[in-house]
Amino acid sequence: MLDTLRQQLQMDLEAGAHWCVALSGGVDSTALLHGLMRLARAADGNHVRAVHINHHLHDEADAWAAACRRLCAELGVGLSCLDVAVAADGSDGLEAAARRARYAAFDTLLGDGEILVTAHHRDDQIETVLLRLLRGTGPHGLAAIPVRRRFGGGWLVRPLLDVDRAALAAYVRAQRLAWSEDPANADTSFDRNYLRHRALPVLRARWPGLSDTITRAARLSGEAVQMLDELAGIDAAAACLDGTISVAALEQLSPPRRRNLVRHALRDRGLLPPGEVRLRAGLEQLLTAGPDRLPALIWPGGQIRRYRGRLYVLDFDPDPADQPASAGHRWDGSGRLDLGPLAGRLGFTRRDGAAASVSGDWIVRFRGGGERIEVGGRHKTIKNLFQERGILPWMRPHVPLLYRDTRLVAVGDLWQAGDCGAGTPAGGVRVAWDRHPSVQ
DSSP, X not given: OHHHHHHHHHHHHHHTOEEEEEOOSSHHHHHHHHHHHHHHHHSTTOEEEEEEEEOOOSTTHHHHHHHHHHHHHHHTOEEEEEEOOOOTTOTTXXXXXXXXXHHHHHHHHOOTTOEEEOOOBHHHHHHHHHHHHHTTOOHHHHTOOOSEEEETTEEEEOTBTTXXXXXXXXXXXXXXXXXXXXXXXXXXXXXXXXXXXXXXXXHHHHOTTHHHHHHHHHHHHHHHHHHHHHHHHHHHHHHEETTEEEHHHHHTSOHXXXXXXXXXXXXXXXXXXXXXXXXXXXHHHHHHSOTTOOOEEEETTEEEEEETTEEEEESSOOOGGGSOOTTOEEEOSOSOEEOOTTTOXXXXXXTTSOEEOOOSOEEEEOOOSOOEEEETTEEEEHHHHHHHHTOOGGXXXXXXXXXXXXXXXXXXXXXXXXXXXXXXXXXXOEEEEESSOOOO
């Protein structure tokens, strides 16, 4: 175990790393913390601390936190304990919800350049590959757990992926370390525990070399993923512009390359792609819809919408029902008026960019139909202006309309009456509109 740990972390040890060990108090993370402390003390300039996340999902959760404090006190390691709330009503189960809450907490605690170290081992890798295979994953899922990746302002490293659970348990016993045992680990109603306690023993009895075989398959899948990502990068250079995908360029690719490029674009935005069936059907609709249609592929993780020959990847839901009340917001023209995550903020600025205040009885509304504004001495409908400039249809309901008394004087920061409704020139003051998704 120590040899593997040293080999995986040699580069960081030589550079003088700052480690943050994810400590659950179980046998795996206890072995990791103790082993890493031994390596760090043998190399100057390395710093180790630990963090324990209390999910409060078990009656003994506070006792486990106390045990982590005792262990860290014995080892002379600083420990941070953080309580998190786990949403138990998620569609993907309690385990996944706890994992999201845990890593969100790690993200808030990790310093710039710091390395979060977790005790995932080879058995975890094997279980993950099999679970993903049973759920119908593709190559990215079969590549399973990476040893190292970017995380927050630093890195996430799993240096024990070549070490079996049994070796970690043997190390802890040899060092006479105390650890906590979560009874939930024996609950076979959870998929991972069922696989660990029921299925894998049977599979190993039939195929003793299963661990090496699955580890090799995961490694080969990782190589395939690298090639798929490189191919997607080549296709993206020809098809992608400003975060959008050209429909014409996508149609020139074979169906597998189309899906590979779309998945790549989604992962670049931090989105989980939809399932295979939904992706195939959705892409077919996006590519074959008539030019006057506005098709969309919508799934719980995101959206893809088509407009004027391009596909737009969205990480938000532009539902008109989410816009602020159309009855209007009164505003005195000072500071910034916050209208929500889609409608953004309104304010005034001077020519030099400095914030300004324009006193008055302002009212902010949203489109109801038939609105007009004076632009260049002519009155034009908002509908025509949106069409002429190519404002994205799903963002049009969220563009704020600024009124002075009953006169429309600004449409976001896109169009503005010259006098801002004051009857005299506005003296260079402009409407500022920010903190909203792109509208073009």
